[in-house]
Amino acid sequence: xxxxxxxxxxxxxxxxRRAERRASSRRKKRIINLKGWAFLAPTFVFVGIFCYWPxxxxxxxxxxxxxGVSAPKWVGLHNFDQLLHxxxxxxxxxxxxxWSLFGIPVGMGASLLVALLIYRLDSKRxxxxxxxxxxxxxxxxxxxxxxxxxxxxxxxxxxxxxxxxVGLGRFGTAWLANPHTALGALIFMGFPFVGAFAMLVxxxxxxxIPGEILDAAAVDGVSSMRRVWHVELPLIKGxxxxxxxxxxxxxxxxxxxxxxxxxxxxxNETYVPVLYMYENAFQYAQMGYALxxxxxxxxxxxxxxxxxxxxxxxxxxxxxKVA
Amino acid sequence: xxxxxxSSLRVRIPHYVALTVIGALSLFPMYFMAITGLKNGIQLEExxxxxxxxxxxxxxxxxxxxxxxxxxxxxxLITAASVAGITVLGMLSAYAFARIEFLGTGLLxxxxxxxxxxxxxxxxxxxxxxxxxxxxxxxPLALILPYIAGGQxxxxxxxxxNIQGIPEELFEAARIDGASHLRMLLHIATPLxxxxxxxxxxxxxxxxxxxxxxxxxxxxxxxxxxxxxxGNFQPxxxxxxxxxxxxxxxxxxIVSVPIILLFIFFxxxxxxxxxxxxxxx
Numbered sequence: 175x176x177x178x179x180x181x182x183x184x185x186x187x188x189x190x191r192r193a194e195r196r197a198s199s200r201r202k203k204r205i206i207n208l209k210g211w212a213f214l215a216p217t218f219v220f221v222g223i224f225c226y227w228p229x230x231x232x233x234x235x236x237x238x239x240x241x242g243v244s245a246p247k248w249v250g251l252h253n254f255d256q257l258l259h260x261x262x263x264x265x266x267x268x269x270x271x272x273w274s275l276f277g278i279p280v281g282m283g284a285s286l287l288v289a290l291l292i293y294r295l296d297s298k299r300x301x302x303x304x305x306x307x308x309x310x311x312x313x314x315x316x317x318x319x320x321x322x323x324x325x326x327x328x329x330x331x332x333x334x335x336x337x338x339x340v341g342l343g344r345f346g347t348a349w350l351a352n353p354h355t356a357l358g359a360l361i362f363m364g365f366p367f368v369g370a371f372a373m374l375v376x377x378x379x380x381x382x383i384p385g386e387i388l389d390a391a392a393v394d395g396v397s398s399m400r401r402v403w404h405v406e407l408p409l410i411k412g413x414x415x416x417x418x419x420x421x422x423x424x425x426x427x428x429x430x431x432x433x434x435x436x437x438x439x440x441x442n443e444t445y446v447p448v449l450y451m452y453e454n455a456f457q458y459a460q461m462g463y464a465l466x467x468x469x470x471x472x473x474x475x476x477x478x479x480x481x482x483x484x485x486x487x488x489x490x491x492x493x494x495k496v497a
Numbered sequence: 498x499x500x501x502x503x504s505s506l507r508v509r510i511p512h513y514v515a516l517t518v519i520g521a522l523s524l525f526p527m528y529f530m531a532i533t534g535l536k537n538g539i540q541l542e543e544x545x546x547x548x549x550x551x552x553x554x555x556x557x558x559x560x561x562x563x564x565x566x567x568x569x570x571x572x573x574l575i576t577a578a579s580v581a582g583i584t585v586l587g588m589l590s591a592y593a594f595a596r597i598e599f600l601g602t603g604l605l606x607x608x609x610x611x612x613x614x615x616x617x618x619x620x621x622x623x624x625x626x627x628x629x630x631x632x633x634x635x636x637p638l639a640l641i642l643p644y645i646a647g648g649q650x651x652x653x654x655x656x657x658x659n660i661q662g663i664p665e666e667l668f669e670a671a672r673i674d675g676a677s678h679l680r681m682l683l684h685i686a687t688p689l690x691x692x693x694x695x696x697x698x699x700x701x702x703x704x705x706x707x708x709x710x711x712x713x714x715x716x717x718x719x720x721x722x723x724x725x726x727x728g729n730f731q732p733x734x735x736x737x738x739x740x741x742x743x744x745x746x747x748x749x750x751i752v753s754v755p756i757i758l759l760f761i762f763f764x765x766x767x768x769x770x771x772x773x774x775x776x777x778x
Contacts (some may be wrong), residue, residue: 203600209678210599217590217649220582220606221612224646226739229615235623242626262721288519291512300513304571305768307520312699314527314756315707317724318749322526325742332529332545366522371700381772412777419613427616434728448618455622456714458566465621472619479614 176398181286240462242455253466263467266438266445268427273361273446278421282414284367289376290402305377306368316430323363324350324435353441360431360444372417379410415486421477447471527753532560534747538739557747560733565726565748572723573755575637575644576705580698582645587652587691587697588709592682594653595660596668606657612650617711625714639715640705640722648701657775659693660686662773695763696770706756723752 238254240246257263292304314322326332327349334346349359383406391405407414412448429448432438438445438453447467533541534557535550594606595601624643633639663686671681687694712722718729727748732741760767 196705206597207599210593210597210602213589213593213597213678214605216586217609217653220586220642220646221609221649224624224627224643225615225620225649227614228620228627231623231627232619237539242622284519291516294509294512295516296509297715302768304516304520308523309764309767310527310757310760311523312703313760314530314753315703315724315756317707317709317728318753319526319529320729321749322530322747326526326529330542335545335742366519368519368523371771374768378772379777393584410777416777423614423616426532427618429618433710440608452621453616461622468619468622474617475616476614 179472213366230470231463232468235465237466238462239460240465241459243459244462246462248410249462253463254470256463257466257470262438262442262445263447263450265442266447266450269444270359270446272357273428274425276361277367277425278418281367281369282372282417285369285372285417286376288368288416289373290381290406292373293377293380302357305374308368308373310370311368312370317434320363320431320434327359341470350435351440353443356436356440356444360436363431372421375413375417376410380406381412383409411486415482418486422475422478422482426471513601529755530746531750533743534561534750536743538737538741538743541742557744560736561744561748561751564730564733565723565751568721568723569752569755570704571637575640575722576702578637578641579648579705580701582641583648583652583701584698586645587649587656588682588687588694590649590653591660594657596681596686597678609650609653613654617647618717621711623764625711628715634715635717635720637716637720640712643777644701644705652697652701655693655697656679656690656700658777659773663689670699685713692766692770693773694770697758699763699767702759703756727736727752733735755778 235246237248237250238246239249239253288308292301295301295304328334328344329348333349336342337343337346347355349355387405387409388401391401395407427448428446429452432444432446432449434454436444438449448471451464451467451471454460454467529545533545540547540549551631574595582618590609594602628639628643629655629680667689668681669684671685676684707724708722708723709728713725713728716722716725718725721729730745730748732744736744
C-alpha cells in the first residue's frame, strides 16, 4: 500500500523508529514475563507434582475400582451408588456434621472471645504477655495433645477425678469406650478450644481498626456489646472469613483423633468420613472406593468454602464490585 | 482521657481473671504432660493434678530419651529442610506476584491460592502411591518434597500480602540504582518480611513436627519420626506396668521440648509477624 507519508523520507524514518520501539517494548514485556515465570517456576514444579497431580488422580480414581497395585478399572458412578447404601458412610457423615456444628462455631467463638478480651486490656505489656501465653499452646505437637487427652479420658483419669471432686463421681466412665460418650468425648477434646493462630489473626484485625472509628462509637455512647457486634465484627470480616474457611477444611480432614483413639468404634459411633476413607484405602486396599469418599467430602467442603467466600463479602471487595 | 482510664480499670479486672482462667486451662495439658513424666505410677493414681514428685526422679526422662533420641534428630532434619524449602520457594513466588507484572498474574495466583481448598485427605492416597512409585519410600525425601509443596499455598498467600504492604518508595529507590528483582527480593523484601517468615515458619514446624499419618505410611519404624515414635510407643519390658504412663509422658515431653525452645526463642517475631494483619481476604 502506498501511503502519503512514504513520500516523506523523514516520516518513513519516524515510522520505522516507532515500529522498532514497539518491538523493543514487546521484547521488554516478554522479558518481564519470563522473569516473573522464572520466580514462580520452583513453586509450580513442586505443587504440580505433589499437589495438583495427586488431586487429579484422586478425582479420577473415585470412578474406578483399584487396589493400588494393578491398573484401576473404570466403573463410572458405581462407587457413589454404593456409598449411598453404605450405612457406615452415612453415619460417618452425620458425625462430621455434629462435629462441625459444634467445633467450628465454638472454636472460632472461643478464639474471638480471647482476642477481644486481650484487645480490651489497658496495658500493652499485658496484651503482649497474654498473646505469648496463648501462643505457647501451639508448642504441643498435635499427636501429643491427642494422646494426652486420651489419658484424661481413661477410667480414673483427669476427667473422672474432676467429676468426683465436685461430687459427680458416679458419672465417671471410660469416655472413649462408651458408645454413648465416645463421639462427644472426641469433640470435647481440646477444651477450652482457643486456637492460638485464629486468636492472633483476630487480634491483628482488631488492632488495625482505625482509632477514629472507635472514638466516634465512644462519643455516640455505644455499649460494649453493640460495639462488638456493629463496629468490630464487621471490620474484621476479612479475618473471620479466612479462619472460617480454614476451619471448615481443618475439621473435614481431622483424621488423627479417631484413628489413634477409637478406630471408629465403639459400635461405629466415632466414624468420620476421612477415617472411613483411610481404612478403605490402607486396610482393605479399596483405593477407588476410598477415593469416592474423598471426592464427596472434598466437594462438600469446597461448596461450603466457596459459599463462605461468596456471602461473607468484605468491604474492599464490595467497593471493587461497585466501582 | 483520665476519666476513661479510671473507668476502664474497673471493668478490666474481670478481663484479667477470665484470660488467666482460659489460659491456664489451655496450657493445662502441657503442665500435666511435664509433671506426669516426673511422677511414679502410685503418685499418678493418688492425685493426677498434684505437683508432688519424688523418687525415682528423672529416671523416666532418661529412659524415654534413649527411646526417641535418634528419631528426634531425624525429625529435626526433615522439619528444617521442609521449612527452609517452603520459605525460599514461597518468597520467590510471593515476590513475583507482588512486584512483577507478568502475563497471567491473576490466574497463576488463583492456581496457588486454590490449593488452600484442596484438603490433605484428597491427595493422601495418590500421593502415597506416587511417592512409592518414585522409589522414595523409606527415604526422608518422601516427606520433605510433599511438605515443601504443601506449604506453598499458605506461605505465598501470606508473604504476598506482606510484600504488597512494603512502601513503593523503597523499591523505587533501588530500581533507580539499577537493582535487579533478585537483589530487591534479597535486600528489601526479605529483611522486611522476617517476622512473617518466622511466623509462617513456626506454624509449619508445628504441623510437620506433629504429623503422624503420612510419615507412618512412607517411613518404616526403624527410620521413624518423633511423632511416629510417640504414636507407636512400646514400653521396654524392664518398666513395670504401673509406670508405663509416666514413661510415655516423659517421651511426649522430650518430643515437645524442641518446639517449646524454638517458640521461646522466636516468640517476639512470631507475635509481630501475625500482628501485621497479612492473614485476611
